[in-house]
Amino acid sequence: xxxxxxxxxxxxxxxxxxxxxxxxxxxxxxxxxxxxxxxxxxxxxxxxxxxxxxxxxxxxxxxxxxxxxxxxxxxxxxxxxxxxxxxxxxxxxxxxxxxxxxxxxxxxxxxxxxxxxxxxxxxxxxxxxxxxxxxxxxxxxxxxxxxxxxxxxxxxxxxxxxxxxxxxxxxxxxxxxxxxxxxxxxxxxxxxxxxxxxxxxxxxxxxxxxxxxxxxxxxxxxxxxxxxxxxxxxxxxxxxxxxxxxxxxxxxxxxxxxxxxxxxxxxxxxxxxxxxxxxxxxxxxxxxxxxxxxxxxxxxxxxxxxxxxxxxxxxxxxxxxx
Amino acid sequence: xxxxxxxxxxxxxxxxxxxxxxxxxxxxxxxxxxxxxxxxxxxxxxxxxxxxxxxxxxxxxxxxxxxxxxxxxxxxxxxxxxxxxxxxxxxxxxxxxxxxxxxxxxxxxxxxxxxxxxxxxxxxxxxxxxxxxxxxxxxxxxxxx
Amino acid sequence: xxxxxxxxxxxxxxxxxxxxxxxxxxxxxxxxxxxxxxxxxxxxxxxxxxxxxxxxxxxxxxxxxxxxxxxxxxxxxxxxxxxxxxxxxxxxxxxxxxxxxxxxxxxxxxxxxxxxxxxxxxxxxxxxxxxxxxxxxxxxxxxxxxxxxxxxxxxxxxxxxxxxxxxxxxxxxxxxxxxxxxxxxxxxxxxxxxxxxxxxxxxxxxxxxxxxxxxxxxxxxxxxxxxxxxxxxxxxxxxxxxxxxxxxxxxxxxxxxxxxxxxxxxxxxxxxxxxxxxxxxxxxxxxxxxxxxxxxxxxxxxxxxxxxxxxxxxxxxxxxxxxxxxxxxxxxxxxxxxxxxxxxxxxxxxxxxxxxxxxxxxxxxxxxxxxxxxxxxxxxxxxxxxxxxxxxxxxxxxxxxxxxxxxxxxxxxxxxxxxxxxxxxxxxxxxxxxxxxxxxxxxxxxxxxxxxxxxxxxxxxxxxxxxxxxxxxxxxxxxxxxxxxxxxxxxxxxxxxxxxx
Numbered sequence: 001x002x003x004x005x006x007x008x009x010x011x012x013x014x015x016x017x018x019x020x021x022x023x024x025x026x027x028x029x030x031x032x033x034x035x036x037x038x039x040x041x042x043x044x045x046x047x048x049x050x051x052x053x054x055x056x057x058x059x060x061x062x063x064x065x066x067x068x069x070x071x072x073x074x075x076x077x078x079x080x081x082x083x084x085x086x087x088x089x090x091x092x093x094x095x096x097x098x099x100x101x102x103x104x105x106x107x108x109x110x111x112x113x114x115x116x117x118x119x120x121x122x123x124x125x126x127x128x129x130x131x132x133x134x135x136x137x138x139x140x141x142x143x144x145x146x147x148x149x150x151x152x153x154x155x156x157x158x159x160x161x162x163x164x165x166x167x168x169x170x171x172x173x174x175x176x177x178x179x180x181x182x183x184x185x186x187x188x189x190x191x192x193x194x195x196x197x198x199x200x201x202x203x204x205x206x207x208x209x210x211x212x213x214x215x216x217x218x219x220x221x222x223x224x225x226x227x228x229x230x231x232x233x234x235x236x237x238x239x240x241x242x243x244x245x246x247x248x249x250x251x252x253x254x255x256x257x258x259x260x261x262x263x264x265x266x267x268x269x270x271x272x273x274x275x276x277x278x279x280x281x282x283x284x285x286x287x288x289x290x291x292x293x294x295x296x297x298x299x300x301x302x303x304x305x306x307x308x309x310x311x312x313x314x315x316x317x318x319x320x321x322x
Numbered sequence: 323x324x325x326x327x328x329x330x331x332x333x334x335x336x337x338x339x340x341x342x343x344x345x346x347x348x349x350x351x352x353x354x355x356x357x358x359x360x361x362x363x364x365x366x367x368x369x370x371x372x373x374x375x376x377x378x379x380x381x382x383x384x385x386x387x388x389x390x391x392x393x394x395x396x397x398x399x400x401x402x403x404x405x406x407x408x409x410x411x412x413x414x415x416x417x418x419x420x421x422x423x424x425x426x427x428x429x430x431x432x433x434x435x436x437x438x439x440x441x442x443x444x445x446x447x448x449x450x451x452x453x454x455x456x457x458x459x460x461x462x463x464x465x466x467x
Numbered sequence: 468x469x470x471x472x473x474x475x476x477x478x479x480x481x482x483x484x485x486x487x488x489x490x491x492x493x494x495x496x497x498x499x500x501x502x503x504x505x506x507x508x509x510x511x512x513x514x515x516x517x518x519x520x521x522x523x524x525x526x527x528x529x530x531x532x533x534x535x536x537x538x539x540x541x542x543x544x545x546x547x548x549x550x551x552x553x554x555x556x557x558x559x560x561x562x563x564x565x566x567x568x569x570x571x572x573x574x575x576x577x578x579x580x581x582x583x584x585x586x587x588x589x590x591x592x593x594x595x596x597x598x599x600x601x602x603x604x605x606x607x608x609x610x611x612x613x614x615x616x617x618x619x620x621x622x623x624x625x626x627x628x629x630x631x632x633x634x635x636x637x638x639x640x641x642x643x644x645x646x647x648x649x650x651x652x653x654x655x656x657x658x659x660x661x662x663x664x665x666x667x668x669x670x671x672x673x674x675x676x677x678x679x680x681x682x683x684x685x686x687x688x689x690x691x692x693x694x695x696x697x698x699x700x701x702x703x704x705x706x707x708x709x710x711x712x713x714x715x716x717x718x719x720x721x722x723x724x725x726x727x728x729x730x731x732x733x734x735x736x737x738x739x740x741x742x743x744x745x746x747x748x749x750x751x752x753x754x755x756x757x758x759x760x761x762x763x764x765x766x767x768x769x770x771x772x773x774x775x776x777x778x779x780x781x782x783x784x785x786x787x788x789x790x791x792x793x794x795x796x797x798x799x800x801x802x803x804x805x806x807x808x809x810x811x812x813x814x815x816x817x818x819x820x821x822x823x824x825x826x827x828x829x830x831x832x833x834x835x836x837x838x839x840x841x842x843x844x845x846x847x848x849x850x851x852x853x854x855x856x857x858x859x860x861x862x863x864x865x866x867x868x869x870x871x872x873x874x875x876x877x878x879x880x881x882x883x884x885x886x887x888x889x890x891x892x893x894x895x896x897x898x899x900x901x902x903x904x905x906x907x908x909x910x911x912x913x914x915x916x917x918x919x920x921x922x923x924x925x926x927x928x929x930x931x932x933x934x935x936x937x938x939x940x941x942x943x944x945x946x947x948x949x950x951x952x953x954x955x956x957x958x959x960x961x962x963x964x965x966x967x968x
Contacts, residue, residue, distance in 0.1 A: 039803050064877060068653065070667055071878075150925050156653065157354075183613070183921040189791040189813075199612035199925060212791055212813015287811055329898055333640060340647055340662075348659045354920050355928035358654040358661055361916040365650065369643035375636035384897045387693045395893075398692050399886060402685070402865070406882035409873060422862035428692050430858035439859050443866055451870050459870070 025057035028254075029088045031072030032065045037120075038089035039063065040288075041252045045089075045117070045272070048280045054271040059087075068156075069094055070103040077110045082259035087114070087268060092250040095304055096160045099311035100321050112260070113304040114268045115296030116253030117276040118285050120206035122164045122225035124239075127196045128218055135223040135242045138202060139172045146179035152191035152200040154209065156184045158320040160250065161191075163311075164204045164225060166318050167246045168239060177318045192219060206250050207233070208289035225249065230291050251293055253300070269297040326380030334373035341366035394428050401425065413462040419444035470598060477825030481833060486531045489524075490830060493532045494837045497539020498845075502547050504684045504868050507556030507676065508540035508780075508797040512804070519804070526808045526823060531830040533804055537797055538590060538834045541740070541780045542842055545582045545773055546849050550575055553684045553864065557675060558740035558776035560906055561748045563683075565761065565768025572764055575850045576708035581766055582773040583842040584715050585722050587835060589774035592726040593733065593781025594831045601817065604734055604785050608792065611735055613921035614933045618942035619735065620915035623742060623907065625950035626749045637900040644891075645908015648673050650916070668880040675909045677872055677881050681888020682895075682902045684868045689893040691861050708847050711766070718770035721751050729775035733782020740779040741910055747775025749949070781831065788812050788824060 026049075028042035039061070046059030064072040072088060080086055090113065098108045124135060132138045142149050153161030162182050169180065183200065185191050188209025195203040196218050203210075203219075207230065213219045214233075223239040224230055225248040239246045256268055275281050276294040285292065295303055315321045344362035387395065405421040423440025427433065452459050481490075493515075500511035512533055519529040544559030549566035562582060569578040596604075611619075624642060651662045652672030663669035728750050729743035751771035752761040761768045780797070787798040791812040805812055810823055817824050852860065872881050895902055919933075926932030934940050 040806055043803065062877065065671055068670065070670060074667060075877075147927060181924055181927075183924050185917075185921070187792070193608050193786075193790055193792055194612060197609035197612055208811075209791075212811055212815055215819075216814030218814055288806060289811075325898055329894070329900075337643070343662060347654075347661050355923040356920045358659065361919070362647070362650045362662065365643050365646045365912075369640060369647065372636040372640035372643060376640065379636075381899060384899065386897065391693050394692055395689055398689065399890065402886045402889075403883065405869065406879045406886065409869065409882070410877075410879060414870075418866055422866050425688065425692075425862040425865060426858045429695065429861055430856070432858075435858065439862060443859070443863050447863070447866055447870065 025060050025085075026055050027060045027062055027086045029062050029064050029072050029076070029086060031069035031088065031094075032063065037091055037093075037250075037252065038069070041089035041091070041254070042087075044281075044284055045087075045254070045275055048275045048278055048284075049271055051280060052274060052278050054274045068097055068102065070097070070106065073103050073106050073111070076255075076257050077106060081257045083257055084260040084264040087254045087256055090253050090255045092160050092248075092307075093155070094255070095307050096163070096311055099308045100158065100315050108304065108308045109258075111255045111258050112265055113301050114254045114256050114265065115272045115276075115294070115300045116251035116303075117272055117281065117294050117296075118290040119249040119251040119293030120208045120289065121230050121291050122161075122248035122250065123205060123207050123210055123236075124165060124168070124222045124225070125192065125195065125203040125205070125210050125213075125219050126201065126222060127198065128220050130201065130220065132202070132222065133220070134237075135168065135239055135244060138222060139169060139174070139244070142169060142180065143172070143174055146176060147181065149202055150181035150183065150200040151202050151204050152183050152185055152194045153204040154185065154188040154191050154206075157182060158315070159184065160248070161188075161204045163314065163318075163320070164246070164248050165202070167248065167314065168223075168225075168244045170318060171244045171246055195219070206289070207291070211289040226291065232286070249291070249293065252290065266297065272296050324380075325383045325386070327377050330373045330376030330380070334370055334377070337366045337369035337373055340369070398425065398428060411463060414448050414459045415444050415461050418447065473821060473825045474598070474829065476822060477827075477829030480527050480822055480826035481531055481829040486528050486830070487833065489528055489532045490535045490833050490837055491841075493535025494539040494542075494834055494841055497536035497541075498543035498546075498838070498842070500536065501540030501543025501545075501559075502555045503871060504547060504553050504555055504680050504864060507544065508537050508558075511540045512536055512797055512800045526810060527826040527830075529804065529808060530823065530827050531833070533801060534827060534830050535834040535837070537780065537801065538777070538831065538838060540797075541590070541777050542583065542586050542838050544776075545586070546579065547864075549578045549582065549769075550849065550852055551687065551860075551864065553687055554679060557679055557906065557910065558744050558779070559772075560679070560741065560903060561744045561772035561776075562769060564748070564772075564903070565764050565766075568762070568764030569766075569769065570764075570853070574764070575853060576846055577711040577714060577766075578764075578769055579846040579849055580708070580710055580843055581714050581718065582769050583839060583846070585718070585725075585770040585773035586777040586842075587839040588719075588722040589726045589729060589777035589779075590781055590831070590835045590838075592723070592774075593730050593778035594828060594835065596730050596778075597781055597784055597831075598828050601785050601789055604789075607734055608786050608790055610936075610938060612936075613918045613925060614935060614939045615942065616735075616918035617915060617922055617933060618939045618946065620911050620918060622942050622946040622949060623745060623911060624915070625946040626746075626753075637898070638904055641895065641900050641902065642904035642908045645678075645905040645910075646912040647908075648678065648905075649909050649912025652913075668878065672913065673884060673909065674881065675906060677885050678888050678909050679906050680868045680872055681885040682892035682905060684864055685885060685889025686892030686896060686902075688861050688865050689889060690896070691857055695857075708850060710843070714766040714770075718766050721767045721770045722774040724754075725751060725771040725774035726778040729778035730782040732775075733779030734785045740776045740783065741907070743779025743782070744772035744776035745907065748772045753949075784827075784831075788816055788827075789814060 028046045030039040030042040032038045042061045046061055049055045050058045064075060076088060095108065097103055098106065126132050132141065138149060151165050155161040162184065166177055166180065185194060188205035191203045191205055192210060192213050194200045207224065210219060210221065214221060221236045223242055224233065224236050225239050225246050227240065227247055229236065229238055254272060256265060273296050341363050344359050344366060347358050349357055401421055401424045405417050408417040419440040422443040423436050426439040427436035448459065448461060496515065497511060501508060515536055519532060524532065540556065541558065544555035545562045545566065547553045547555040548559040548562040549570050552563050552567040554560045554563055566578050566582065651669050652660065653670050654661050660670055725747035728747045732743035732746055733740065748771045751767055752759060755761060755767060759765065759767065783798045786792040787802055791802065802812060810820060869882060872885050892902055922932055934943060
């Protein structure tokens with residue numbers, strides 16, 4: 001045992017990294033298992049912050065999965081409310097769940113939202129050989145026979161991916177939400193696989209999830225749910241220009257504990273702004289299909305406040321929550 | 323004989339309780355054809371059925387531990403639970419040394435060897451996890467240093 | 468041939484002294500991580516990701532290090548399975564069935580060498596498969612819809628009856644325990660929590676790692692306290708370690724078949740290495756028939772799951788690279804790593820970034836050879852673990868388990884659950900109720916239910932949809948045969964072997 005231990009220590013010495021000794025290194029909590037969007041946010045932002053010198057120690061990423069982010073949320077609210085060395089990855093999923101009261105009574109005002117630096121535009125996608133060529137085609141098919149189209153998406157029923165087509169249908173004046181078929185699978189890529197395989201007729205998700213398949217010619221993007229067309233994907237029409245006024249982007253950002261000082265809050269906002277301005281981040285956004293969407297500090301906080309109200313109203317309207 | 327019957331009886335009750343609580347599962351407004359209740363109830367039913375088989379056709383009894391061994395098993399469970407609760411507030415080193423020491427003593431009652439094992443494991447594992455594998459462990463309670 | 472040109476490109480990227488050193492270090496760390504209960508390939512890789520940043524590695528170097536850790540962990544998991552009956556990670560679960568009895572018979576060295584060779588064969592064949600067929604195999608994922616997945620999981624559960632102990636009801640009960648536990652958490656189809664009792668900690672369900680470490684490692688400690696180490700593998704007089712050529716020769720067909728089964732299971736997203744090793748084991752067991760003596764410590768019972776899980780690990784890279792769909796927890800982490808390095812896996816990856824793909828393939832081959840060379844001589848060191856006195860070894864295993872589980876979520880709740888599983892495991896094993904089906908239930912139960920419910924959403928409740936494709940029908944037939952066959956075999960077979968001990 002001791003021999004192996006020695007070898008292990010030796011191996012690390014060979015690897016040449018020094019152990020992160022200082023306890024003051026910032027920590028980024030990804031409220032999910034490694035591999036998802038939040039994990040990506042933490043690792044990428046943490047890496048860039050260190051690379052550009054915004055922090056002097058590598059940011060330590062902790063995965064704290066549970067309750068779709070709820071465990072990390074209550075951990076921060078209850079146990080680390082004044083810890084100024086911790087940042088937590090957040091996205092539209094965080095606000096959606098807060099708005100739908102899915103964090104067991106926790107509310108959005110129990111933390112401070114620092115900012116978002118990039119957004120993943122919502123998309124509605126069909127297989128390349130599908131008969132549906134515009135969003136209008138798809139909507140009228142559903143209006144004629146709701147059973148003819150099944151959607152696949154990466155979020156659970158009632159989640160953000162599910163809300164996207166429902167919002168579109170609602171704008172088109174279609175009320176019978178219950179008859180719309182949706183299956184929640186394990187992530188966007190899985191949803192595309194099901195759609196290309198012909199098991200579902202359409203896929204709802206984020207731009208980043210479909211880029212590879214789009215380039216390979218496996219799928220057709222019917223609409224992107226942004227205000228303007230996304231740079232680099234200029235031939236994909238928005239839902240809005242096809243007559244369905246729906247904007248749904250999955251922003252990637254951070255929140256911090258409520259109890260930290262304004263000074264610390266602004267410090268994090270500033271660091272995040274530095275990441276947003278860096279070339280590394282621009283490169284990373286391009287590679288991952290993210291659209292620029294930078295909003296930090298108090299401005300972002302009020303954006304989030306409005307968003308929570310909006311999603312809550314919407315969820316009630318379409319019956320996802322009572 | 324008796325062991326299997328008792329276990330069968332217990333698991334029958336658990337299975338029935340499971341089915342009962344499955345009927346209480348909230349169904350969403352947007353329910354699917356199968357719904358969230360069907361599968362748990364099916365599992366409960368199969369479990370109840372297997373329990374019945376166990377009650378009706380039990381295997382011979384295993385040899386259960388006797389008096390003093392039960393006590394030491396109970397002590398082990400209590401030590402482990404206490405260890406689980408103390409890991410966060412008291413840091414890694416002290417609780418690990420104590421828990422490992424007690425377990426070691428239970429396996430072989432030599433106080434000195436057990437104490438050495440406890441301390442050795444605690445320090446050795448801390449080095450392994452903290453420095454070789456980079457887990458974020460705290461050696462001592464926050465605020466000691 | 469294109470492939471050789473590509474491979475040459477790959478090796479030119481991967482074969483520098485520095486990357487080779489990374490591969491060796493990665494294999495070593497991976498083996499240790501795999502062998503420690505509670506730390507499996509997925510959290511092992513996750514833990515080490517920050518190191519790639521601290522070291523400032525480029526994309527290929529980072530991939531070499533991580534795949535070396537990945538494969539290393541897959542190799543390492545078997546060590547504690549064989550020596551202590553504690554699976555180091557979930558794909559090594561099936562290796563306990565024959566590996567531990569063999570170790571108790573004093574043949575720990577043989578078991579370790581044989582499993583190392585089997586791991587090598589499985590991983591090598593899978594890497595070759597990945598190399599030759601990946602773009603084509605990616606299409607397989609398009610053929611599997613909810614109905615097909617449901618039939619696949621059904622197959623796994625139906626064959627459980629064939630593996631389990633003397634009493635089939637006990638195996639059924641054990642899988643129900645696992646399935647029942649798998650239901651806990653937020654229901655993906657309604658978004659509402661089930662069976663959580665309002666407990667926030669239970670919203671995401673119970674992590675199978677908690678169950679596996681509890682049922683095996685902690686329960687083992689209880690057994691030791693009861694028996695003071697009598698009847699275990701610790702302290703068993705070991706034969707001299709040498710290479711069991713005969714076993715290796717005799718199990719070669721097994722390894723090749725198991726690699727094939729494992730590879731296919733690995734390709735299917737959501738099935739992963741555990742299902743791969745399980746199906747490989749069950750296939751070999753049914754080919755061998757009752758005379759094969761599976762569960763008593765036979766060579767084929769070790770070769771099959773090890774070849775199966777390592778080849779599934781390679782197979783899981785196919786959907787990860789070509790579709791961006793991770794087939795297992797570890798590939799999900801590797802996917803995250805790729806994305807952090809600005810590489811987006813998908814259908815175009817093979818053409819857009821050949822240096823990454825072929826560098827990865829080359830590094831897989833390198834890691835595999837390094838692991839074989841490292842593992843066979845190290846068997847001598849590994850078996851010495853058994854001569855460590857139980858009063859040091861067992862507390863050590865316990866503490867490692869605690870830290871491993873603690874690192875999952877940083878909460879004491881999982882630790883309490885783990886202790887609970889330990890107590891449950893003790894009682895179950897006392898009553899000769901197998902614990903392997905419990906783990907499989909937890910691992911696959913949720914997927915199975917989801918597949919069924921998705922299928923029913925798509926067909927609007929029409930059950931015939933479940934038999935609507937040739938693949939689904941084929942799997943159903945296999946499942947029914949797998950369920951019924953053991954019942955007939957049972958009358959042939961007077962007393963099947965217990966699997967738990």
